[in-house]
Amino acid sequence: xxxxxxxxxxxxxxxxxxxxxxxxxxxxxxxxxxxxxxxxxxxxxxxxxxxxxxxxxxxxxxxxxxxxxxxxxxxxxxxxxxxxxxxxxxxxxxxxxxxxxxxxxxxxxxxxxxxxxxxxxxxxxxxxxxxxxxxxxxxxxxxxxxxxxxxxxxxxxxxxxxxxxxxxxxxxxxxxxxxxxxxxxxxxxxxxxxxxxxxxxxxxxxxxxxxxxxxxxxxxxxxxxxxxxxxxxxxxxxxxxxxxxxxxxxxxxxxxxxxxxxxxxxxxxxxxxxxxxxxxxxxxxxxxxxxxxxxxxxxxxxxxxxxxxxxxxxxxxxxxxxxxxxxxxxxxxxxxxxxxxxxxxxxxxxxxxxxxxxxxxxxxxxxxxxxxxxxxxxxxxxxxxxxxxxxxxxxxxxxxxxxxxxxxxxxxxxxxxxxxxxxxxxxxxxxxxxxxxxxxxxxxxxxxxxxx
Numbered sequence: 035x036x037x038x039x040x041x042x043x044x045x046x047x048x049x050x051x052x053x054x055x056x057x058x059x060x061x062x063x064x065x066x067x068x069x070x071x072x073x074x075x076x077x078x079x080x081x082x083x084x085x086x087x088x089x090x091x092x093x094x095x096x097x098x099x100x101x102x103x104x105x106x107x108x109x110x111x112x113x114x115x116x117x118x119x120x121x122x123x124x125x126x127x128x129x130x131x132x133x134x135x136x137x138x139x140x141x142x143x144x145x146x147x148x149x150x151x152x153x154x155x156x157x158x159x160x161x162x163x164x165x166x167x168x169x170x171x172x173x174x175x176x177x178x179x180x181x182x183x184x185x186x187x188x189x190x191x192x193x194x195x196x197x198x199x200x201x202x203x204x205x206x207x208x209x210x211x212x213x214x215x216x217x218x219x220x221x222x223x224x225x226x227x228x229x230x231x232x233x234x235x236x237x238x239x240x241x242x243x244x245x246x247x248x249x250x251x252x253x254x255x256x257x258x259x260x261x262x263x264x265x266x267x268x269x270x271x272x273x274x275x276x277x278x279x280x281x282x283x284x285x286x287x288x289x290x291x292x293x294x295x296x297x298x299x300x301x302x303x304x305x306x307x308x309x310x311x312x313x314x315x316x317x318x319x320x321x322x323x324x325x326x327x328x329x330x331x332x333x334x335x336x337x338x339x340x341x342x343x344x345x346x347x348x349x350x351x352x353x354x355x356x357x358x359x360x361x362x363x364x365x366x367x368x369x370x371x372x373x374x375x376x377x378x379x380x381x382x383x384x385x386x387x388x389x390x391x392x393x394x395x396x397x398x399x400x401x402x403x404x405x406x407x408x409x410x411x412x413x414x415x416x417x418x419x420x421x422x423x424x425x426x427x428x429x430x431x432x433x434x435x436x437x438x439x440x441x442x443x444x445x446x447x448x449x450x451x452x453x454x455x456x457x458x459x460x461x462x463x464x465x466x467x468x469x470x471x472x473x474x475x476x477x478x479x480x481x482x483x484x485x486x
Contacts, residue, residue, distance in 0.1 A: 054155055058148045065145045072134045072141075079132075083125040090117050180204070185343040187212045190220035219331050226324050232257045235327055242334055247444055249330050251281045251288075256323050258292055263311050267299045284441065345386060353380040396420040396434050409446040412438035421445060 129135060179202040186195035192213060199209035222238060225231040232253050239250040254277045261270035274296070278289045291307070298305030309315060332339050360378065392401045394417035401407045405419050412433045416424075424431040425442050432439050 051155060054152050058152050061145055061148050065141045069138050069141055072138050075132070076129065076134050076138075079125065079128050083121055086121050087118065090121075176202075181343055183209070184212060185341050187216050188337070188341055190216065190223075192217075192220075215335060219328075219335075222327065222331075223324060226320065226327070230260060230320070232260070232323075235323075238327075238331075242330075245334055246330060247446060249326055251285050252323055252326060254278070254281070255288065255292065256319050259310060259316070259319060262296065262299060263302070263316060265299075267296070270296065270299070284444075349382055349386050352382050352386075356380055392417075394420050410438070411440045411444050412436050 179198075183195055183199055183202065183204060186192075186198060187209075195213065196209065199206075218238070222234045225234045236250065236253050236257070239246055239253060243250065254273070257277075258270055258273055261267075261273060274289075274293065278285075278292075282289065291310075295302065295305065295307035295310060298307060302308060302311045329339060338345075356378065392407045392415070393399065394401060394407070396416050397420050399405075399417065399419075401417050405417050407415050408418050408421050409415055410421075410433050412435075414433050414435050416434065420434075421431065421442065424434065429442050430439055431442060
């Protein structure tokens, strides 16, 4: 697709921008290297000529002192009239023949040419008349400020959030309440990221055990793997004895795998369990457990898995080129001026496509607050009432779409109205197994009053 086609569709050619920027950076680096080399050579030539002149000046001064009583002083002045022009002439000749000054100038022109092209490309893709593509919608400044404040606290930017709260005049009690909601969350995340310490997260799981399913075992499993990978076999064995017994009924196969790896504690790299302890695998373990904790933490707090402000901005930015293009049509401008509603379909990333309704694929009924959707461990979604009908006397059930058998306690249920099915989408992304998820509808209908 040509550049003109991209512009006609109102799209920003990010690939071309990135490619042009890469060329400019590459040219800047090569130009800098060559320019510094040429400048160093010029400085060296000037320094050599300067030393010659300084030496001549010192010699002349010494001769003047010795001959200051002599009647004829022309003998000491004569070299000055011939030596200095010779030195300057050689300097000029050296610089002219090497053409180093011209090289510096030429390199600068080439670099400036690339920078100029990049600037024009940016101007071509990024329109400055964004206001023309928007409709005059009035926002309540206080509500917008609180949404921004909530975003800062949610993302763990506590210093910025405190300063912003003071600037917009939020009561200290209100800002402290918001801060307290996310302080423990981010403290635990930092402990995992920086200190590789899982104990705060494990303690948190024990406090919220009734609302969790598999996270605590995942943390205990990673703790064992971490201790064993660090060569702390005694601590790893003690950890296994003190924690794994309570998960024996549901996680025996995983426990057996871990204890099998313990036999090869001194040669994990050459063991059948090397895939668990490979450097990249360990990085993935820590990344997965951090994401799993964040999902469960947000779920228990009753907040969306992603920042509402971030979602709004990301979707708005991706939709902006289309709106800018549409704003150029006079017919649409008239509709906008007449305050008429115009529906336009915008292609956005799949993760930003939400829906407020979920219909159970088993009962064909719409889910409600009393009958919310539930997520099976295989990744399929059904309603709570349908799940209850599938549960046998032993507490186990089979997924109606695949033969996966599970206990009803492993099923994830949500009754949060402001997040609806959003947590399920993130859960589905984390699933390693494949499956048919065509019946998944998602909603992030947010009630900001519950957030702030």
